Amino acid sequence: MCLLAFAGVSVAATEAWAKPTGPRAFCETYADAPECMGRSITCNKCHLSTQPVAWNSFGGALFGALNGAAFDDNIASALASIEDDDSDGDGLSNREEIELGTDPGDPLSQWMPRPTPEGADNPSYAIGEYDPSYAHKRVRLLFCGASPSYQEAKAFAELDGGAQIEAIHDALAECLESDFWIDEALMSLAHPKIRPVKALGAETDVLISGYKITLADYQWDYRLWQYLLSGDRDARELLTAQYHIGLDDAGNWRKIDGIISNPPMGFGGGQLLAPEYRAGMLTTQWNLLLNIMFAAVPRVAAGHAYREYLGLDLSLSQGVRPVAGEPLDIDAKGVDAAACAQCHSTLDPLSYAFAYYEGIDLKHLNRTGQYLPERPSERIPGWDAAQPEFVVLDRKVDSLVELAREMSQSREFQRNLAHMFFVYAVGHEPLPDELDEFDAIWTAMPADGYSANRLLHRLVDTDAFGIP
Amino acid sequence: MIMRTLLRSLLPALALASGCRDGGAGGTEDTGSDEVQRAQRGELQWKRNAALQRDLMRALELPEDGVCNELGRGSCTREIHHISLGGADPLRIGLYEPLPDTLVSTPIVLERVVMSACVNRANLDRGGSPVVFTELDLGAEAPAPDDEAFTATITALYRRLLSRDPEPQELTTLGGLAVDDAGKPVSAHDFAVLTCFAIGTSSEFLFF
Amino acid sequence: MINKIGRRQMLLAMAGAMGTTALGSALGRATEREGSTADKDRKLLFVLCATGGASIVDSFLPVTRTEVDDDALADTLNVYDDAKIITPTGSNIRCPGYVEPAGLLGGLYELGFSLDGFLAKHYRWMTVLTQECTSVNHNVGQYRSVNGAGINRGRTLMEAMALRHGEDLIIPNCNMANDGYIQPGVDPTLPAFAQAEIIASPLGFAAAMDGVKGVLGAPDRALVERARGLREELDDASMFGKTFADSPRRQRFLTNRREVQPRLEAAQMMDRLTLLPPELLDPKYGVMSSPLLPTLTGKFSNLLVDPWESQAALSVLLAYYGLSCVSTIGLRQEPTFGNEKLITTPIAFDFSHNDHRMAQYLMWGHVLKAVDALVDLLQQLDYLGDPALGKMWDRSMIYVATDFGRDKTRPAGAESWGTGHSLNNGTLIVSPLLKGNRVFGGIDPMTCETYGFDGSTGDSAPSLKCSEGHIYSAIAQALDIEFPERIDMSALLA
Secondary structure, three states, X not given: OOHHHHHHOOOOOOOOOOOOOHHHHHHHHOOOOHHHOOOOOOHHHOEEEEOOEEEOHHHHHHHHHHXXXXXXXXXXXXXXXXXXXXXOOOOOOHHHHHHHOOOOOOOOOOOOOOOOOOOEOOOOOOOOOOOHXXXXXXXXXXXXXXXXXXXXHHHHHOOOHHHHHHHHHHHHHHHOOOHHHHHHHHHHHHHHHHOOOHHHOOOOOOEEOOEEOOOOOOHHHHHHHHHHOOOOOEHHHHOOOOOEEEXXXXXXXXXXXXXXXXXXXXXXXXXXXXXXXXXXXXXXXXXXXXXXXOOOOOHHHHHHHHHHHHOOOHHHOOOOOOOOOOOOOOOOOOOOOHHHHHHHHHHHHHHHHHOOEOOOOOOOHHHOOOEOOOHHHHHOOOHHHHOOOEEEOOEXXXXXXXXXXXXXXXXXXXXXXXXXXXXXXXXXXXXXXXXXXXXXXXXXXXXXXXXXXXXXXXXXXXXXXXXX | OHHHHXXXXXXXXXXXXXXXXXXXXXXXXXXXXXXXXXXXXXXXXXXXXXXXXXXXXXXXXXXXXXXXXXXXXOEHHHHHOOOXXXXXXXXXXXXXXXXXXXXXXXXXXXXXXXXXXXXXXXXXXXXXXXXXXXXXOOOOEOOOOOOHHHHXXXXXXXXXXXXXXXXXXHHHHHHHHOEOOOOOEOEHHHHHXXXXXXXXXXXXXHEO | OOOOOOHXXXXXXXXXXXXXXXXXXXXXXXXXXXXXXXXXXXXXXXXXXXXXXXXXXXXXXXXXXXXXXXXXXXXXXXXXXXXXXXXXXOOOOOEEOOOOOOOOOHHHEOOOOOHHHXXXXXHHHEEEEEEEOOXXXXXXXXXXHHHHHHOOOOOOHHHHHHHHHOOOOOOOEEEOOOHHHHOOOOOOOOXXXXXXXXXXXXXXXXXXXXXXXXXXXXXXXXXXHHXXXXXXXXXXXXXXXXXXXXXXXXXXXXXXXXXXXXXXHHXXXXXXXXXXXXXXXXXXXXXXXOOXXXXXXXXXXXXXXXXXXXXXXXXXXXXXXXXXXXEEEEOOOOXXXXXXXXOOOOOHHHHHHHHHHHHHHHHHHHHHHHHHHHHHHHHHOEHHHOHHHOEHHHHEEEXXXXXXXXXXXXXXXXXXXXXXXXXXXXXXXXXXXXXXXXXXXXXXXXXXXXXXXXXXXXXXXXXXXXXXXXXXXXXXXXXXXXXXXXXXXXXXXX
């Protein structure tokens, strides 16, 4: 749906054609479609390729239905006009495929429903229905790291149905406090977010004149992650926390509110950022170091945040929300070129908010992770003249702190967090017949106080988790 | 918590429907037919490296360093074969998420891990107060399949590794491990290790 | 348990009625065969991943000061003094000579391998291709360097290679690299055999070739085989096995256990792939060093401590013994120490952020040292040990993949400076399968930016740009990998 691509061939191409507003328009029309609820819509809905432009059969039909009319004003009616067609000839109408979550432009994109159970009753498993014993074992292995013992399994089997469900949740509650869950599984789920590099962290082997070349300590990031995704805490603080989590002498978590100095004999390793400029995982010293590094306009940091905390990977054309007038190409990197502009019209307005934070300044290594009000003006010649606006998810914000808050309150944040746990627990992406359950889980997060633990309790109740 | 309770309230009817099943611990009478209902979803998960290690520690009552050390150079599950066993490796190779599926080497590595753990358990039981192979004289020959010690040993292993009782035909099948290809009894130590290995490397132990 | 019967469920049921169509399509894909290669025709690919951004301007496409023709401009560009550039006799390619250790960590480096020595020895096989990639994000850039930015249905080069040449091999696609270079392709129709076997520990990988060898106290192999046989019976007969007989994950596991593992054990691959020397192998384990280890250590003397070398050494064994047709190795982010000094930088080529020229020289040297060793070994060894099949080199290609290029500018007059990431770069391929001693494309001295070429004619032009897809296509074409979107690069073929 990246309509930029249409500009390549449309005789009547207008400025509207050149805006990649397709995904947003699609979801305004089909708000309940899987692509607009439990998944992220991409250009593939209509395109085989955007560079060079090529459409699939659905995209081609849509293009034909628009018949040269202004895109933004006519997309809804054009979509409606081809709903009953079967553009890819696979036997389901476009509307049906949109509701199902398959691609209406790809005849091979189909969903094979589960087979109806056949044969004699299975004496060990509840086929086709939620099997408490099966779910119980899964809970114990996934969240406690070990199977139920024979005695535990036997005791579980002797419970009546309601008590079995209670026992599943009791087991889960116990497991969610376990070392396995917090120090193994939960920590493992953080790796893509934190992306540790030992050579630059606190465990580095490299010394210069007795100084470790530690530039930042990612253990702060892991602790904040573990802390906020356990104990029924508010997961939104992943993006809004203005404190850090240390360890006391007994190895227990300790909340630290102020500035944390770098340890002696290291270039980094503390948290020097003033609390009022903090935005949880986005502004740890490690995250700013790793993802900003030397960049004047920290696009990598913004893209990483967008991908890891909202589940929107701009390199896969997910979450394209073009901002009018963007990209400004404020640092003359050529991002306004046709091939780049469709993503950078979303990415750059996110990136600007990170520009006040230092990644690495080789002359002042102690600035890593600090807020420097003059940094954009000093590093980006066009900054003052352009006065760029910061925009995330179509909302204008004034700072990274505000941007992160908007992110934390978004549907995308909820969905992404739930998706991570779903894939962990179930072992695959939500399938078409699991999307209703998945949507129910992530949309319940506000009611559950954004607690990861409560989300997991809902998750183990699903058919996706408990039907063998 | 309120929402959880609400959700739970929806479940008893379905849960009751499964109440008549063995629940995984009581053993089942195999119908002898291959025509039982197959899983509708069949989306099995597999025990990743950390869970595999812990489950073997639990089942065989071994310390963490007593499960598997590869050629004396490092932990099989944590350092040498962790990728093959479904672990991530963010620091060494930037593998931030574990691989979704087993690799070519996974069954081989699983065998090494389980074999090592079983040998270590048998050695410990032979050298001190036995914990798992309590019914065997590990310095003697393997018990005959009709010996109580045979059934007790197999049953203990099924309970420890698979959390269920063995089926009659499983006992019968494993009788084949009390002797070698020539029909000569093997040592009780080998019998202990081989039965532990056969059950511990079954797909039922790895997948859930 | 959230049971909502809605329109989606109805549609699911309708989709069931389409089952025949869907199944037919799926079968059509699953049975697709793109060519199985007999030993004599098989090609071999070695992908060497220069993690962090290896700049072609600092290796085989350098610019000299006088070529800029403007001193002030030259002061701001990444150019070399004319005297620093070396063109060996017979070579049409040139490179920088020795770069004195300097800069932030100058005293910590140990420069061990010269670019000009490499060039003088191997220029005949070297092909330099200019390119402009499409991402300056490390992970994305790495991934696109091996998947051609998705040009071949999302298959990585390694997957395509395994599909084309590896169907009869046991583990055709071995990947020891890192980060984006180990990311799988996105083609859901790719057969399982072509997916990569990820190897994090090259020194320990041999042990993954045998289920019991070297496990202290394991019963005799005959007894183990007996146990395995009974286990298979139990697995199929158990209620778990019957219930989950259709589980794809379980099926995949059992297929490897029942079909692949016996082949590996029968071929005694554990002893053949063991890279540990006899003195590090306690005899009690009964494990032998690879018969080729002395040959390998002659070229990879540091393989016990340098993961780059141990990966390269294992890649030779995997190909030589006919296990794989494509191996991928990668520079680690962690620095490697030689004789008390660093022989690689922290974060590999990306240390260019801190000290561009030194990082590039040091790391290019490290990469090329392995290329040199690989070429020597491949030229020395008969494929599968069979003289009738010829030398491995005759069927090999070494592709030096990298994330992206580096910025071409520097602070005026700076001798030591840091650079950011740049889309503009070039690629080195070393192979008898391409026209060697040749640069395709060119470089503008006034910007130090490269420009492209026409793959069908080989003609260069400042108006042309070559993308990841061009590089992918060139490699594919040389390796007999066909796909509809492949760009014609026939001018590059030997």
